[in-house]
Amino acid sequence: MSRELRIGMIGYAFMGAAHSQAWRTVNRVYDLPVRARMVAVCGRDESKVAAAAVRLGWEEHTTDWRELVARDDIDVIDVCTPGDSHAEIAIAALAAGKHVLCEKPLANSVDEARAMVAAAERARAAGVRSMCGFNYRRTPAAAVMRQLVESGRLGVIRHVRAVYLQDWIVDPQFPLVWRLQKEKAGSGALGDIGAHIVDLTQFVTGQRITGVSALTETFVKERPLPSAAAGLAAEADGSGTGPVTVDDAALFLARLEGGAVATYEATRFATGRKNGLRVELNGSLGSVAFDFERMNELEFYDSTQPIQEQGFRRILVTEPEHPYMEAWWPPGHAIGYEHTFTHEMRDFLEAVGTGVDPTPSFVDALGVQLVLDAVTRSAESDSAWTSVAPALEQVAA
Numbered sequence: 001m002s003r004e005l006r007i008g009m010i011g012y013a014f015m016g017a018a019h020s021q022a023w024r025t026v027n028r029v030y031d032l033p034v035r036a037r038m039v040a041v042c043g044r045d046e047s048k049v050a051a052a053a054v055r056l057g058w059e060e061h062t063t064d065w066r067e068l069v070a071r072d073d074i075d076v077i078d079v080c081t082p083g084d085s086h087a088e089i090a091i092a093a094l095a096a097g098k099h100v101l102c103e104k105p106l107a108n109s110v111d112e113a114r115a116m117v118a119a120a121e122r123a124r125a126a127g128v129r130s131m132c133g134f135n136y137r138r139t140p141a142a143a144v145m146r147q148l149v150e151s152g153r154l155g156v157i158r159h160v161r162a163v164y165l166q167d168w169i170v171d172p173q174f175p176l177v178w179r180l181q182k183e184k185a186g187s188g189a190l191g192d193i194g195a196h197i198v199d200l201t202q203f204v205t206g207q208r209i210t211g212v213s214a215l216t217e218t219f220v221k222e223r224p225l226p227s228a229a230a231g232l233a234a235e236a237d238g239s240g241t242g243p244v245t246v247d248d249a250a251l252f253l254a255r256l257e258g259g260a261v262a263t264y265e266a267t268r269f270a271t272g273r274k275n276g277l278r279v280e281l282n283g284s285l286g287s288v289a290f291d292f293e294r295m296n297e298l299e300f301y302d303s304t305q306p307i308q309e310q311g312f313r314r315i316l317v318t319e320p321e322h323p324y325m326e327a328w329w330p331p332g333h334a335i336g337y338e339h340t341f342t343h344e345m346r347d348f349l350e351a352v353g354t355g356v357d358p359t360p361s362f363v364d365a366l367g368v369q370l371v372l373d374a375v376t377r378s379a380e381s382d383s384a385w386t387s388v389a390p391a392l393e394q395v396a397a
């Protein structure tokens with residue numbers, strides 16, 4: 001029987017539920033060197049976290065993350081809280097010798113992300129691993145996109161076109177949840193969903209963003225205050241309004257280190273678009289396009305084919321030969337959002353079990369944070385061109 005890794009998870013709402021589903025499933029689907037055991041979940045409200053533990057399948061619950069991090073019978077801390085607590089929890093967990101999986105964006109600022117990288121580097125010397133949870137990388141179609149780039153099928157990448165479109169705050173009466181508060185979320189659409197397309201495009205192209213010119217907008221500047229238990233299904237509590245302190249939309253032009261030019265758009269005001277994460281790459285030999293709302297498919301155009309046969313073709317990414325798909329269902333039997341998290345846990349357990357560093361590392365996630373920071377600074381200076389330093393230079397500094 002494989003070795004056990006005892007998991008402690010902090011936060012039990014949206015991501016807590018998605019991660020729990022994945023921890024429950026991962027060893028039933030994949031053959032791995034270590035087995036996840038769901039030991040304890042942490043939240044701030046005793047009765048709610050107790051109910052969540054039962055619902056999500058955790059053996060125990062606690063209301064004190066420090067106590068969880070200090071326990072000898074916990075090997076992994078899984079951080080599923082808003083960004084304002086990522087740094088404090090992850091740094092304490094790494095110092096206590098726990099492997100850490102931290103939700104994205106890694107932190108609310110570059111300084112916090114740098115401190116997390118330093119903690120991860122110190123822990124790494126003792127074989128302690130860390131990873132940031134950019135789950136969209138683990139969509140099989142996105143992994144195929146990367147394979148097409150790596151194998152040269154697209155040639156030289158000229159264009160990267162990425163959007164992440166949602167519409168859940170179009171209604172000005174939607175309350176001021178934590179995602180609309182800078183001190184909790186760091187930024188708005190930029191850090192919440194823009195971070196995903198920054199990571200995904202850097203991952204599929206293998207190229208780093210080197211500079212940006214950005215603008216951001218906050219369309220609704222004041223919103224009703226939310227009830228205490230505010231998640232995405234929040235309601236106004238009737239006690240007044242407060243200021244929205246983050247961007248509602250962030251748009252930017254970028255250059256990548258391999259010479260490609262790129263456009264990015266992240267917004268929660270794209271009426272009718274629910275989770276419209278789309279990436280298209282145009283290269284000298286071909287193009288590829290991905291849309292998460294059709295996540296089992298990829299569009300591929302191969303200009304080396306005879307001219308009479310050229311055209312975008314639809315690849316149904318459900319064959320056992322496709323990344324992650326060997327363990328799921330027969331070809332054509334589609335997978336969904338939750339599977340990206342099962343894949344994330346698979347890669348994490350595989351890396352920890354075999355003693356290698358998982359990716360995206362905290363350094364990779366600092367790289368995303370540096371792009372977000374450059375976008376914010378560019379937008380604040382009338383879209384001035386703003387360079388993005390490599391994360392590794394930042395670590396060495």
Ligand SMILES: NC(=O)c1ccc[n+]([C@@H]2O[C@H](COP(=O)([O-])OP(=O)(O)OC[C@H]3O[C@@H](n4cnc5c(N)ncnc54)[C@H](O)[C@@H]3O)[C@@H](O)[C@H]2O)c1
Pocket residue numbers: 010011012013014015016042043044065080081082083085103104105133134135192230231232
């Ligand atoms: N990978 C993805 O696709 C994805 C999607 C959504 C959110 N996220 C990220 O996941 C993180 C959590 O977002 P969410 O949507 O799950 O938020 P949420 O509001 O649904 O849940 C947050 C949870 O954290 C708990 N919490 C907050 N502060 C805490 C503290 N100090 N101690 C203990 N528990 C605390 C809350 O009680 C709640 O259970 C954020 O970093 C967010 O950016 C990632």
